Amino acid sequence: MATMSQSEVFEKVQTVLCDALGVDEDEVTPEATLFGDLNAESIDMLDIVFRLEKSFDIKISRNELFPEEVLTNPEYVQGGKVTPTGIAELRKRIPFVNLDGFAANPNVKDFANLFSVQDIVRFVETKLPK
Amino acid sequence: MRWIWIDRFLEFETGKRAVAIKNVSLAEEHLHDHFPGRPTMPNSLITEGIAQTGGLLVGEYHSFEKKVVLAKLSKAVFHFPAIPGDTLRYEAVINDINDTGAAITATAHVGDRLQAEVEMMFAHLDDPQTSQNNFEPKNFVFTLKLLGVFEVGRKPDGSRLTEPPGLVNLERVLKAIG
Structure with missing residues (x-):
């Protein structure tokens, strides 16, 4: 092609x-x-x-486009916010999404809007x- | 009581397509008020029958190990009302299927006339909290048997679809308690 x-x-x-x-x-x-x-x-x-x-x-494999399981993992999300480890994991998993703005105020509920x-x-x- | 909106499977090709029929009868009470003086099979229940045809096809593909729920109706077009005396023929074809869910395209015909065109998606739930009785594989197997799937079912290699082992025992239990 x-x-x-x-x-x-x-x-x-x-x-x-x-x-x-x-x-x-x-x-x-x-x-x-x-x-x-x-x-x-x-x-x-x-x-x-x-x-x-x-x-x-x-x-496209499961969770490749939208890594749902990262956001339900207690290691990556605490108190409704994505932890620095979680942000690092997201950068690795979905490099095609610009996470800079989100990283400054990483509320899980805002993630989908990215x-x-x-x-x-x-x-x-x-x-x-x- | 079971919520069954198809009467029998005519064809069942594992992981591919299924054809089921639904006979519309004036003996069905819901038609007496829908509508008074003009009994019409509700299109919502035609959609349900299609979802059952497709849902059992999708569930069987994963041996009913996944909990299949109707998650999205992408398209539903109805061309004319189905009335008592009509036999609706539902044909569901799996377009895509993976661990997360499945997409099907389906039609309903009365004779040669295209009655409905439907696209829907099923999701596979894996939340253990939803593992209620209704999702137990044996329930599906019982329903499949009731609907004649094992009389017409075929695997991809053309061989007959057989009842899962253990069903015979299950039947004995059901008779004993029944």
């Missing part, structure tokens, strides 16, 4: 998100957040994973053949 440009990846991601979340194309901007702006729910992540796998012919359309695009790019 020929290497895909970032805009090609974005367009396909946009289609995936429109189909999975029932939103309009113009809502799916690179900056839009999945759970905040596009009203995704947790089951939608699985829908998105299935659709990304098909659309890009890639395999995921933007651009993050999904970056994630897909890491999965595509170079």
Whole structure:
């Protein structure tokens, strides 16, 4: 497969998100957040994973896109906040998400709002053949 | 009492597709008020029948070791009302399945007429707190037997789907207490 440009990846991601979340194309901007702006729910992540796998012919393992189990691990989360070890783990697990802002005030409940359309695009790019 | 909205499986290919039927009858009390003077099978219950067809297909794939719950209705389009005397034929096809859940596409037909088009997702729960009786594999196996799955079921290699060992014993127990 020929290497895909970032805009090609974005367009396909946009289609995936429109189909999975029932939103309009113009809502799916690179900056839009999945759970905040596009009203995704947790089951939608699985829908998105299935659709990304098909659309890009890639395999995505469990918790690869959304590391749910990090956020339920008492070693990584204490008192509703992600611990420094937890932040380090997240940086390792989801390098495609910019965690700098979150690290300053790492409330678990704000974590879901980090995921933007651009993050999904970056994630897909890491999965595509170079 | 069991909440069963399909009458029998006609086809059952493990991990792939299943076909079940539902006979709509005026003997069903819910049709007397839905709607007065114009009995119509509720589309919500057609969706439930489709979810049971697909849900049992998904559950059987993992030998009912995972707790399968309907998690998302991505699409549900109904073309005409089903009425008493109709036989609804539900066909569910697994599009994707993994440890976390599954996505299916399904249709309902009355004769040759397309009655409904549905897409839905199932999630696999692994919270041990939800391991109530309703999720025990034996319940599913009992239901599968009731619905004739082992008469028509096929594995991917074409061989017959057989009842899991232990069911015979279970039946003895049920008879003894029944």
